[in-house]
Amino acid sequence: MAGIFVIYLSAFTFPDDEMEFDFFINVQRTCYDSFYPFKILSRRGFENIVFEPVTILYGGNGSGKSTALNVIAEKISLKRDSVYSKSNFYPDYVKMCEVEQVASIPETSRIITSDDVFDYMLNIRTLNEGIDQKREDLFREYLDMKYSKFQMRSMEDYEKLKRVNTTRSKSQSRFVRSEVMNNVKEFSNGESAFQYFTEKISENGIYILDEPENSLSPKRQIELLNFIEDSVRFFGCQFIISTHSPFLLSMHGAKIYDLDEKPVVVKRWTELENVRTYFNFFKTYEDVF
Numbered sequence: 001m002a003g004i005f006v007i008y009l010s011a012f013t014f015p016d017d018e019m020e021f022d023f024f025i026n027v028q029r030t031c032y033d034s035f036y037p038f039k040i041l042s043r044r045g046f047e048n049i050v051f052e053p054v055t056i057l058y059g060g061n062g063s064g065k066s067t068a069l070n071v072i073a074e075k076i077s078l079k080r081d082s083v084y085s086k087s088n089f090y091p092d093y094v095k096m097c098e099v100e101q102v103a104s105i106p107e108t109s110r111i112i113t114s115d116d117v118f119d120y121m122l123n124i125r126t127l128n129e130g131i132d133q134k135r136e137d138l139f140r141e142y143l144d145m146k147y148s149k150f151q152m153r154s155m156e157d158y159e160k161l162k163r164v165n166t167t168r169s170k171s172q173s174r175f176v177r178s179e180v181m182n183n184v185k186e187f188s189n190g191e192s193a194f195q196y197f198t199e200k201i202s203e204n205g206i207y208i209l210d211e212p213e214n215s216l217s218p219k220r221q222i223e224l225l226n227f228i229e230d231s232v233r234f235f236g237c238q239f240i241i242s243t244h245s246p247f248l249l250s251m252h253g254a255k256i257y258d259l260d261e262k263p264v265v266v267k268r269w270t271e272l273e274n275v276r277t278y279f280n281f282f283k284t285y286e287d288v289f
Helices: 017-024 065-075 090-096 114-146 155-168 172-179 189-200 218-234 273-284
Strands: 009-013 048-050 054-058 098-101 110-112 206-210 238-242 255-258 265-267
Touching: 009 065, 017 090, 054 065, 065 090, 065 110, 065 206, 065 238, 110 189, 114 189, 189 218, 218 238
Parallel strands: 054 238, 054 255, 110 206, 206 238
Antiparallel strands: 009 048, 009 098, 255 265
């Protein structure tokens, strides 16, 4: 990719087996039922990341991709929308990690997870449901006010009198429109998810994306791929991504860590098992295409 590339993070180091062992010598094991995130990454020999403008973590469920991303985000204090549940040992683990920066982290930087995207879509739906309910209430109020035999008996009735007069001076639709906001436009899950990414990712920042392909159709995944590549080439962004998507894995210049290997190694996207599975499947049906 031709362009001007910016690197904010150059490397990140997670504690290895020996560091974790030394830490647990002083821990009363009987007090806790979980030591997360200890032993998640070290058991896969994943100790160090050297970043490029786009760095991708690939691996199956339970391989530690999300753990690694959340630890990095916590270490460099990235913003996030959804609450992230942390264990008792999380701060200790993050403290043991080391990060190498070549530039300060811009304030626009953030981590975006599937929970963030889901909450965004749910909030729009909930907002619209509230607006719909308010609109129904106003329809009923309009009819009550329009045809009520209201008489003012004291000054305490003055506000209601104004309300009745306002109602009678307007049509039902005009009255309701003046009292309640329009619905927020709802899109499909894929359209909403893509919109969320384009709204949250701006110029000059480091962005950590945890399986951004969730809810996105193949076409939308390719659009997100192009958006990320343009953000790197022209707008000073650096990305750290976890993904299974063959479309995102094909990103030009991306450095891919395969967390299914032990120890973790860097691979080309065409060498990854997930991509090979897609390739072999379509190769089998090549004559149909």
